[in-house]
Amino acid sequence: MNSSSIHAPQWPIYLAEARCELLRVLRTPAFVVPSLAFPLVFYLMFGVLLGHGQASVPLLASYTVFGAMAPGLFGFGIGLALDRERGLLTLKRALPAPPAAWLVARVAMAMVFAATIATLLIIAGGLFGGVQLAPMQACALLAVGVFAALPFCAIGLLVGSFAPASAAPAVVNLVYLPMSLLSGLWMPLSVLPPVFSTLAPLWPAWHLGQLARMAVGLQAQGAAWAHVAVPLVIAALCLLLAQRRLRRE
Structure with missing residues (x-):
């Protein structure tokens, strides 16, 4: 083996x-269709039709985060659990990659x-919700959506590293749906008992929702740096725990 093959770019x-x-x-419609359609349908229903335009901008922000949660949680949480059960993860470790x-x-x-989800929501907001975002606001919301995927990839990785394939969908939904509700992504936390507003800063989705509100020019709670730092810390912790778990297999 010559030196050029050893130092070949990876x-x-x-x-x-x-x-x-x-x-x-993309060849798995059961993943693609719900991931893309649910945030868009919910936004059109609650933000445009039922909200009569008043909730278009706030729900555009919150559903951008809601849409970013699913690919990471389900892609890692269920996908990794299936790979572990089928032995594909072991095979990947043995490959020269x-x-x-x-x-x-x-x-x-x-x-x-x-x-993609953030882009579809921005387009739907402009066409049907009367949302007029400045180009920088649209780019900022898109960036928040992409960033929001990272902590939920880590959370999904943690779920997939521990949960068996048969239980992974239920565990992921127990994270996905309650956290969306408790973070104020579906409805304002002000309509819930005060304890939920007190506990909201514990959830990464709440911090990401505040970042999304800032991106579209809405009033938000807390500082931007904290809303970036907390999801990153949670992601690092989940990644560390998942790495330790996978090393034991």
Whole structure:
């Protein structure tokens, strides 16, 4: 083996892994259709039709985060659990490829879906909700959507590293749906008992929702740096716990 093969660039491997992961997901309509359709349908229903335009901008922000949660949680939480059960994760470790290639590929997939969902919501808000975002606001909301995928990839990774394949969908939904509600993504926390507003800063989705509100020019609670730091800390903790778990297998 010559020195040129030893020091060959690894980015083509990461790119190929990401391409294969995206193609795999696109061939799974049971994942693609709900991930893209649910946030859009909910926004059109509650933000446009029932909200009569008044809730268009706030719900555009919150449903951008809601839409970014699903690809990471389900892509990692259920996908990883299935890979562990089928032995595919062990096979990937034995392949002559960078150990993190599959991880980077799935994160990239989740970010692509989050960006697509945010784009669809921005277009729907402009066409049907009367939302007029400045170009910088639209770009900022898109960036928040992409960033929001990261902590939920880590949470999904943690779920997928512990939960068996048969239980992973239930565990993911127990994270996805209650956290969306308790973070104020579906309805204002002011309509719930005060304890829910007190506990809201514990959830990464709440912090991301505040960032999304800032992106579209709405009033938000807390500082932007805290809303960035808390999801990153939670993501790092979940990644560390998942890494320890996977090393034992």
